[in-house]
Amino acid sequence: MTNKLNTYTVSVYTENNIGLLNRISAIFLKRHVNIESLTTSQSEIDNIYRFVIVVKVVESKIKNIVKQIEKQIEVIAAFYHTDKETIFLETALYKVKSKSLFDEKHIQKIIKNSQANIVTVSPDYFIIEKTGWREETEKLYDSLEPYGLLQFVRSGRISVSKEAMNISDILELNTDK
Amino acid sequence: MKKTNKISGSEAVIKCLLEEGVDIIYGYPGGAIMPIYDELFKYEDKLNHILTRHEQGATHAAQGYARVSGKVGVVTATSGPGATNLVTGIADAQIDSTPMVCITGQVASHLLGSDAFQECDIIGISTPVTKWNCQITKASDIPEVIAKAFYIAKSGRPGPVLVDITKDAQFELMEFKYKKCNSIRSYIPIPKFSINEINKAAELINNSKKPFIVFGQGVILGNAESEFKQFIEKTGIPAAWTILGLSALSSDHPLNVGMVGMHGNYGPNVLTNECDVLIAIGMRFDDRVTGNLETYAKQAKIIHFEIDPAEVNKNVNVDIAVLGNVKDTLPELIELVKEKSHTNWINKFHSFYKKEFDKVIKNDLYPSKEGLTMGEVIREINEISKGNAIIVSDVGQHQMVTCRYASFNHSKSNVTSGGLGTMGFALPAAIGAKMGAPDREVIAIIGDGGYQMTIQELGTIFQTGCAVKIVVLNNEYLGMVRQWQQMFFDKRYASTEMVNPDFVKIAKGYFIDGKKIKKRENLKSSIKEMINSKKPYFLEVCVEKEANVFPMIPSGASVSDVRLE
Numbered sequence: 001m002t003n004k005l006n007t008y009t010v011s012v013y014t015e016n017n018i019g020l021l022n023r024i025s026a027i028f029l030k031r032h033v034n035i036e037s038l039t040t041s042q043s044e045i046d047n048i049y050r051f052v053i054v055v056k057v058v059e060s061k062i063k064n065i066v067k068q069i070e071k072q073i074e075v076i077a078a079f080y081h082t083d084k085e086t087i088f089l090e091t092a093l094y095k096v097k098s099k100s101l102f103d104e105k106h107i108q109k110i111i112k113n114s115q116a117n118i119v120t121v122s123p124d125y126f127i128i129e130k131t132g133w134r135e136e137t138e139k140l141y142d143s144l145e146p147y148g149l150l151q152f153v154r155s156g157r158i159s160v161s162k163e164a165m166n167i168s169d170i171l172e173l174n175t176d177k
Numbered sequence: 178m179k180k181t182n183k184i185s186g187s188e189a190v191i192k193c194l195l196e197e198g199v200d201i202i203y204g205y206p207g208g209a210i211m212p213i214y215d216e217l218f219k220y221e222d223k224l225n226h227i228l229t230r231h232e233q234g235a236t237h238a239a240q241g242y243a244r245v246s247g248k249v250g251v252v253t254a255t256s257g258p259g260a261t262n263l264v265t266g267i268a269d270a271q272i273d274s275t276p277m278v279c280i281t282g283q284v285a286s287h288l289l290g291s292d293a294f295q296e297c298d299i300i301g302i303s304t305p306v307t308k309w310n311c312q313i314t315k316a317s318d319i320p321e322v323i324a325k326a327f328y329i330a331k332s333g334r335p336g337p338v339l340v341d342i343t344k345d346a347q348f349e350l351m352e353f354k355y356k357k358c359n360s361i362r363s364y365i366p367i368p369k370f371s372i373n374e375i376n377k378a379a380e381l382i383n384n385s386k387k388p389f390i391v392f393g394q395g396v397i398l399g400n401a402e403s404e405f406k407q408f409i410e411k412t413g414i415p416a417a418w419t420i421l422g423l424s425a426l427s428s429d430h431p432l433n434v435g436m437v438g439m440h441g442n443y444g445p446n447v448l449t450n451e452c453d454v455l456i457a458i459g460m461r462f463d464d465r466v467t468g469n470l471e472t473y474a475k476q477a478k479i480i481h482f483e484i485d486p487a488e489v490n491k492n493v494n495v496d497i498a499v500l501g502n503v504k505d506t507l508p509e510l511i512e513l514v515k516e517k518s519h520t521n522w523i524n525k526f527h528s529f530y531k532k533e534f535d536k537v538i539k540n541d542l543y544p545s546k547e548g549l550t551m552g553e554v555i556r557e558i559n560e561i562s563k564g565n566a567i568i569v570s571d572v573g574q575h576q577m578v579t580c581r582y583a584s585f586n587h588s589k590s591n592v593t594s595g596g597l598g599t600m601g602f603a604l605p606a607a608i609g610a611k612m613g614a615p616d617r618e619v620i621a622i623i624g625d626g627g628y629q630m631t632i633q634e635l636g637t638i639f640q641t642g643c644a645v646k647i648v649v650l651n652n653e654y655l656g657m658v659r660q661w662q663q664m665f666f667d668k669r670y671a672s673t674e675m676v677n678p679d680f681v682k683i684a685k686g687y688f689i690d691g692k693k694i695k696k697r698e699n700l701k702s703s704i705k706e707m708i709n710s711k712k713p714y715f716l717e718v719c720v721e722k723e724a725n726v727f728p729m730i731p732s733g734a735s736v737s738d739v740r741l742e
Contacts, residue, residue: 174365
């Protein structure tokens with residue numbers, strides 16, 4: 001096993017339970033592992049939730065962490081994947097002074113070239129949305145920054161794996177017992 | 178399923194406990210759990226509540242009870258400080274896989290988050306040290322959550338569970354129905370074993386010349402002592418135990434070669450690095466067992482029998498992992514392994530034992546010097562108890578000596594704080610052990626340091642009349658820390674010397690008979706007197722002040738570098 005730090009996306013399927021977020025994040029805390037991003041949402045199955053957690057660690061560590069997560073009572077299954085094994089995206093929002101949009105013609109070109117969308121325009125500001133990889137949202141950030149960004153925010157990663165994660169099967173198997 | 182008229186949440190709690198077969202609980206009342214105590218009062222003929230002198234004592238007593246009886250230990254405490262005082266015992270139960278259900282009171286739900294009197298986020302605090310925890314704010318949730326709590330605490334790899342109940346939920350009326358929990362869809366307590374892996378394990382074992390078994394508490398928790406014995410007897414493989422595996426195999430069994438780890442026996446440690454197949458059964462490769470991982474059993478193929486998938490390849494990468502309860506997997510393995518004997522290989526253990534005996538054991542058990550040794554106290558206890566007592570030890574030098582030398586004929590007889598190393602564990606744990614096995618002799622061996630961490634539990638012993646026998650091995654030092662200071666910190670004895678009170682007087686203050694001895698000639702008769710007593714008894718033995726525990730694997734060293742002096 002190598003000692004190289006890799007980016008891993010951990011996907012955790014859970015029952016909805018107060019305190020589970022705390023329980024899962026405590027597993028990273030105990031091992032002094034920084035969470036790069038964390039997103040939770042409803043999954044493809046009713047009442048089953050999905051955590052997407054991004055961390056940079058060595059593979060031996062992520063294997064152990066995933067097993068510790070999976071061991072928690074309300075966790076149905078946990079997986080880890082490398083970037084190559086997933087399709088993943090982040091969304092960024094950029095709030096820019098409206099004046100720039102009209103004064104600086106170049107800005108419209110930037111928006112068009114980066115395949116970003118204008119979400120809303122008001123007399124004072126307008127908001128651009130860009131969904132994509134980290135490099136793309138960062139590139140747009142760099143391009144817009146000279147015009148004065150009023151606000152910038154980027155979501156955690158959302159990701160789906162290329163391989164199947166058969167949660168329904170696991171649930172059925174456990175209920176059969 | 179039963180149906181009754183509406184009852185309070187508090188009464189529901191008691192009824193749930195009775196449904197789970199609980200007849201004893203350890204705890205301490207307080208504001209936020211008063212409704213439950215009020216119900217306890219009504220049910221006191223069915224449910225015995227032991228009032229400890231500190232909530233930590235309640236957790237250790239519940240642990241002692243669970244460890245000897247195999248049942249779930251139950252603890253009740255109030256909110257805030259009552260709940261936080263449980264944390265050490267919960268963490269201890271978590272790392273030593275002890276089934277325990279803690280029920281804490283909480284401020285009323287409308288006050289949650291308001292920093293109310295004795296409010297504390299015990300769910301947040303206990304999360305990393307519980308197998309599961311849950312807060313209840315509605316009485317109607319009580320039966321389901323408590324049923325789940327017991328199921329989780331005792332199933333699979335056992336552990337502690339905490340249920341926090343707000344005061345309004347304790348008062349609220351509800352219709353009581355109880356259904357025991359026997360499955361949770363997101364929880365697999367015992368993974369299915371793979372016969373394929375067992376086949377591979379059997380092949381490796383059948384072809385091995387120098388196989389070696391290290392077994393842990395998994396054998397005891399799985400109730401697999403007889404399967405384990407059958408396995409080693411068929412294969413003739415020498416077996417060493419971890420500290421929590423102690424008593425799963427009787428001490429005088431010819432294949433029992435002793436303890437592994439930091440203060441384990443010489444042979445098992447050195448030969449860990451000479452065996453060709455290492456068979457780990459229900460143990461978790463703790464760092465105190467393995468020493469330096471870079472040099473741990475690198476020459477051997479390793480087979481790991483383990484119930485908890487998260488333990489596999491956690492510390493040591495293994496060649497074959499057999500998941501499941503050893504109670505189920507060992508019988509499959511026994512079918513496949515060949516009858517064998519390993520005389521030459523076992524003789525190697527014996528010759529290492531001889532070296533260890535000459536250098537260490539002889540001086541510990543049969544000292545020629547004037548000062549009393551901890552080892553000879555244990556030897557004298559063995560001679561009278563004949564290995565039939567439950568031995569509860571605290572943490573430190575006396576613990577290592579006790580586990581090294583105490584003899585056991587019965588499983589579930591060694592109660593000690595292994596993983597967490599909680600000083601103050603033994604006295605309250607002994608109370609629970611005696612209540613969990615009232616017909617057996619329970620002897621607590623405690624150092625003068627740890628004794629004073631939970632000494633107030635003498636009050637519990639006095640109040641309940643619980644006939645535990647307490648032996649304090651007094652060297653007037655925090656001995657293990659002092660040993661490390663001597664060996665690794667140039668004898669700078671920073672805050673390890675203890676100026677102690679008159680322990681016998683303290684015991685007598687609680688109306689417990691006691692005696693202090695300093696001389697060898699009084700040892701045997703005093704131990705006899707103690708064991709013959711039908712009541713609790715306190716014996717203080719003044720032992721050599723600056724004795725060290727050997728063998729020892731210095732922290733970070735290899736198992737093969739175990740030192741005899």
